Amino acid sequence: MKNVVYFTKSGIPTDAEKADIAKLTEAAKPLFRVQVMRADIDEPHTARLAEVDAVCGAVIGAYADHPRHDVDTRVVAIGPNDRTANV
Numbered sequence: 001m002k003n004v005v006y007f008t009k010s011g012i013p014t015d016a017e018k019a020d021i022a023k024l025t026e027a028a029k030p031l032f033r034v035q036v037m038r039a040d041i042d043e044p045h046t047a048r049l050a051e052v053d054a055v056c057g058a059v060i061g062a063y064a065d066h067p068r069h070d071v072d073t074r075v076v077a078i079g080p081n082d083r084t085a086n087v
Contacts, residue, residue, distance in 0.1 A: 008038055
């Protein structure tokens with residue numbers, strides 16, 4: 001199973017972020033697991049980065065090199081050759 005992380009701007013998601021998370025969670029089934037992380041906390045030490053296949057939302061620098069997921073188009077890059085999968 002692939003992991004997609006949605007970063008919220010703070011500990012309290014905005015209504016728009018909640019809507020994006022709901023849309024992403026529904027669209028990701030069953031191929032992707034969605035995790036929600038806060039972007040307003042200190043960036044994690046690189047040795048402790050979560051296993052992530054794609055990111056979206058307010059992505060923090062430590063995850064900036066990961067493939068980006070577009071919640072609206074439901075397409076995510078999942079491999080080194082920029083293959084995509086509809087989620």
